Amino acid sequence: MNPMRRRRAIESALVHVALVIGVAFALYPVAWVAALAFSGTPAPEPQVMPWPQQPTTAHFEEVVGATATIGDDSVWLFGRQLANSLVVALATATVGVLIAIPAAYALARFDFLGKRSGVGVLLATQMFPAVASAIPLYLVLEALGLLNTRTGLVLCYASTAVPFAIFQLRAAFEAIPVDLEEAAMVDGATRVGAFVRVVLPIARPAIAVTALFAFMSAYNEFILAATLLDDSRMFTLPVMLQHYVGEYDAKWEAFAAGALVVSLPVMALFYVAQRHLVAGLASGGVKG
Amino acid sequence: MVDVRLRAVGKRFGDTVVLDGVDAHFDDGAFVVLVGSSGCGKSTLLRCIAGLEEVTAGTIEFGGHDVTHAAPRDRDVAMVFQSYALYPHMTVRDNLAFGLALRKTPREVVDARVQEVARMLSIEHLLDRHPRALSGGQRQRVAMGRAIVRRPAVFMFDEPLSNLDPGLRNQVRVEIRRLHDELGATSIYVTHDQVEAMTLADRLVVLDRGRVQQIGAPLEVYRRPANRFVAGFLGSPAMNFLRGHIARDGDALAVALGEGVQVPLAGAQVAALAPGREVELGIRPQDVVRDDDGPLALQVELVETLGSHVHVHGRIGAASFVAAFEGHQGPARGEVLRLRVTLPHVFDPASGVALR
Ligand SMILES: Nc1ncnc2c1ncn2[C@@H]1O[C@H](COP(=O)(O)OP(=O)(O)O)[C@@H](O)[C@H]1O
Ligand SMILES: [Mg+2]
Numbered sequence: 244m245n246p247m248r249r250r251r252a253i254e255s256a257l258v259h260v261a262l263v264i265g266v267a268f269a270l271y272p273v274a275w276v277a278a279l280a281f282s283g284t285p286a287p288e289p290q291v292m293p294w295p296q297q298p299t300t301a302h303f304e305e306v307v308g309a310t311a312t313i314g315d316d317s318v319w320l321f322g323r324q325l326a327n328s329l330v331v332a333l334a335t336a337t338v339g340v341l342i343a344i345p346a347a348y349a350l351a352r353f354d355f356l357g358k359r360s361g362v363g364v365l366l367a368t369q370m371f372p373a374v375a376s377a378i379p380l381y382l383v384l385e386a387l388g389l390l391n392t393r394t395g396l397v398l399c400y401a402s403t404a405v406p407f408a409i410f411q412l413r414a415a416f417e418a419i420p421v422d423l424e425e426a427a428m429v430d431g432a433t434r435v436g437a438f439v440r441v442v443l444p445i446a447r448p449a450i451a452v453t454a455l456f457a458f459m460s461a462y463n464e465f466i467l468a469a470t471l472l473d474d475s476r477m478f479t480l481p482v483m484l485q486h487y488v489g490e491y492d493a494k495w496e497a498f499a500a501g502a503l504v505v506s507l508p509v510m511a512l513f514y515v516a517q518r519h520l521v522a523g524l525a526s527g528g529v530k531g
Numbered sequence: 532m533v534d535v536r537l538r539a540v541g542k543r544f545g546d547t548v549v550l551d552g553v554d555a556h557f558d559d560g561a562f563v564v565l566v567g568s569s570g571c572g573k574s575t576l577l578r579c580i581a582g583l584e585e586v587t588a589g590t591i592e593f594g595g596h597d598v599t600h601a602a603p604r605d606r607d608v609a610m611v612f613q614s615y616a617l618y619p620h621m622t623v624r625d626n627l628a629f630g631l632a633l634r635k636t637p638r639e640v641v642d643a644r645v646q647e648v649a650r651m652l653s654i655e656h657l658l659d660r661h662p663r664a665l666s667g668g669q670r671q672r673v674a675m676g677r678a679i680v681r682r683p684a685v686f687m688f689d690e691p692l693s694n695l696d697p698g699l700r701n702q703v704r705v706e707i708r709r710l711h712d713e714l715g716a717t718s719i720y721v722t723h724d725q726v727e728a729m730t731l732a733d734r735l736v737v738l739d740r741g742r743v744q745q746i747g748a749p750l751e752v753y754r755r756p757a758n759r760f761v762a763g764f765l766g767s768p769a770m771n772f773l774r775g776h777i778a779r780d781g782d783a784l785a786v787a788l789g790e791g792v793q794v795p796l797a798g799a800q801v802a803a804l805a806p807g808r809e810v811e812l813g814i815r816p817q818d819v820v821r822d823d824d825g826p827l828a829l830q831v832e833l834v835e836t837l838g839s840h841v842h843v844h845g846r847i848g849a850a851s852f853v854a855a856f857e858g859h860q861g862p863a864r865g866e867v868l869r870l871r872v873t874l875p876h877v878f879d880p881a882s883g884v885a886l887r
Binding site: 428 | 609
């Protein structure tokens with residue numbers, strides 16, 4: 244080996260060691276949760292290595308198989324809650340992005356009265372934590388008769404997702420040269436046609452990232468959901484999880500099993516969207 | 532195929548006047564070059580003609596039809612952008628086909644035309660690539676192809692060569708003119724480069740600060756500039772300007788530069804000039820010859836050798852002056868050259884208007 248090659252090899256080894264340590268550091272808590280979820284003995288003593296004690300899948304069965312009896316009917320509670328979460332998150336992403344796209348495009352391309360103050364207000368809404376609006380939102384939904392509904396939850400989530408989505412998409416649209424739209428219009432497209440055929444396809448990675456982000460924040464949201472829902476059939480998964488660690492009786496193993504199950508759809512989504520994500524995060528979209 | 536007429540076209544952005552009373556007529560099939568220094572409003576004028584900017588005054592007609600408020604897509608124009616503006620998410624083939632497909636052209640016709648244009652521009656082998664996988668020169672060709680494939684009534688070019696290497700630039704320039712002759716449509720071409728302007732144009736439109744300074748055939752504009760701006764803008768090295776006043780020189784007139792130096796004027800120029808009038812004398816570097824009896828004495832300070840030419844920089848009295856000679860043998864530094872003027876231009880010192 245010549246010295247150059249040796250130096251490269253050492254460098255590469257060092258980098259890998261650092262990466263492995265980083266990954267272990269990030270995954271340690273997850274491993275712990277997994278160990279807990281598969282443990283048969285209740286509340287194992289804290290231990291350094293996360294190995295399950297008396298391995299079992301009973302907790303998963305408990306969480307996933309949860310049912311509730313309402314009148315004479317027995318409903319598969321977990322199934323409903325999973326559906327709630329997915330529907331609410333998907334609807335939030337869809338509604339949020341559909342509202343944000345035209346708004347972001349207008350902000351990126353046109354000058355109009357109230358643009359600056361409008362952007363200022365949007366920015367201001369980002370500075371308050373969602374909790375601050377929990378009570379007012381509760382009152383509004385109560386007045387609208389939307390408490391304990393998925394629709395109500397989607398409205399709340401979308402209203403918080405939209406400002407952020409607008410900022411993200413505005414940056415994405417601004418990165419697309421106006422020339423491209425003008426070329427399309429000279430080529431025979433209408434303004435709307437140029438937007439649909441040229442701008443949207445180019446902004447697709449950014450739109451995907453924005454939608455994914457809205458999906459995730461709705462899927463993970465707990466405080467609003469806990470405030471606005473009190474019927475277990477309407478619960479989303481984070482609220483369901485919280486019920487395993489009640490005030491008097493904490494079923495940590497079930498909680499851990501639930502946490503893993505709840506993470507699965509998100510992991511799947513990330514896996515599928517990976518390519519888009521990297522492209523969307525890495526660039527404003529257009530070069531050449 | 533259409534002619535283009537601009538009547539008192541004006542454009543303002545807020546309080547900024549960018550175009551002011553532009554009147555012009557471009558014949559069907561002409562190659563028109565809009566030329567001027569950066570920021571003079573060339574691109575804005577082109578964009579107004581294309582319909583990408585709305586004019587704030589005046590009218591635009593294509594083939595006798597008023598298109599002042601028509602959308603770009605209804606004007607039957609095609610444009611080659613300075614940035615090329617290729618659609619990055621489409622292959623070269625789809626870039627070329629985009630405009631035709633939008634106009635609901637039958638599939639076979641689109642394919643045939645794309646092939647034809649690709650052959651014309653030698654980009655057949657690039658059809659399935661995306662723009663990011665092309666070199667600058669290849670992108671430029673695709674941009675031209677996208678314009679040609681539509682067979683528009685008017686071609687527009689906004690500094691299409693400015694992002695190319697100099698060698699390629701000359702080559703593509705020649706090709707653009709050849710394509711124009713082949714296609715026969717009216718072309719409107721924006722550039723700040725006077726070589727492009729002179730070589731490409733049938734008709735030259737010189738702009739300065741949003742106003743038309745002169746319109747004419749390139750040689751006519753070069754030889755008979757309408758004012759000081761045009762005279763100084765076209766030609767390289769730039770025209771020399773010397774202050775003086777009109778004097779009698781026997782039967783003819785001359786410009787007296789002081790210290791007894793008099794540059795005789797040609798007979799045709801006599802009419803408007805009264806003796807004693809203050810003028811600015813314009814002399815192109817190429818319009819002097821060495822002559823031991825010539826009136827001008829050029830004190831040589833610097834000689835640039837270009838191979839086929841030499842540029843001699845120096846002073847006449849206190850004014851700096853450049854002379855250009857053919858050949859490769861320049862005078863020595865410090866030498867004094869006697870010069871005779873072959874084509875003097877005379878301008879009004881206040882307005883800059885050429886006096887004839
Ligand atoms: N959208 C705009 N808003 C305000 N000013 C503009 C706009 N477009 C161009 N201008 C101004 O108009 C002038 C002419 O611009 P342009 O036509 O691009 O010049 P050129 O192409 O001759 O270099 C410049 O001073 C420029 O700043
Ligand atoms: Mg320009």
